[in-house]
Amino acid sequence: MCVRTAFAMAAMIGIAFSAASASAREVVPFDGRVSPGTVLIKTGERKLYFVRGDGTALRYRVAVGKPGKQWFGEAQIDGKYVRPAWSPPAEVKHDNPRLPDVIPGGAPNNPMGARALTLSLDEYAIHGTNRPSSIGTYASYGCIRMLNEDIVHLYDQVSVGTRVVVVP
Numbered sequence: 274m275c276v277r278t279a280f281a282m283a284a285m286i287g288i289a290f291s292a293a294s295a296s297a298r299e300v301v302p303f304d305g306r307v308s309p310g311t312v313l314i315k316t317g318e319r320k321l322y323f324v325r326g327d328g329t330a331l332r333y334r335v336a337v338g339k340p341g342k343q344w345f346g347e348a349q350i351d352g353k354y355v356r357p358a359w360s361p362p363a364e365v366k367h368d369n370p371r372l373p374d375v376i377p378g379g380a381p382n383n384p385m386g387a388r389a390l391t392l393s394l395d396e397y398a399i400h401g402t403n404r405p406s407s408i409g410t411y412a413s414y415g416c417i418r419m420l421n422e423d424i425v426h427l428y429d430q431v432s433v434g435t436r437v438v439v440v441p
């Protein structure tokens with residue numbers, strides 16, 4: 274009986290884990306005035322849209338900058354990285370002086386996750402996360418966080434030079 278109960282509990286944990294890691298993306302109608310191929314981030318919605326040419330967009334739930342750490346405007350993707358290492362920007366290091374100077378790619382404490390799309394604006398990126406519970410919140414210093422499976426999917430859809438627009 275105890276073995277069966279333990280097995281059942283393990284199965285429930287596995288099911289809960291699988292549900293928690295499920296993708297947050299969906300295809301939605303999109304009639305905005307943004308050209309196909311653009312990444313549009315609506316900060317207030319905490320959503321990222323990858324605009325397609327057929328009147329739809331791929332919509333992803335994301336985490337965005339905390340109040341006072343948000344930015345708005347346009348940038349371009351200027352780099353694509355798989356399991357990137359992370360060096361905390363000066364502001365993050367100032368607020369968290371115990372952080373190491375570099376966290377290797379793939380390390381469990383690396384906040385960049387599975388992929389990163391760096392932006393042509395300051396030190397911002399669209400990237401995965403080691404904190405999936407932050408998705409849908411105001412959590413970062415200005416970066417856009419995605420579930421790892423979603424950043425992997427978006428990574429395959431975009432290229433260096435892709436336009437990124439961030440609106441309130």
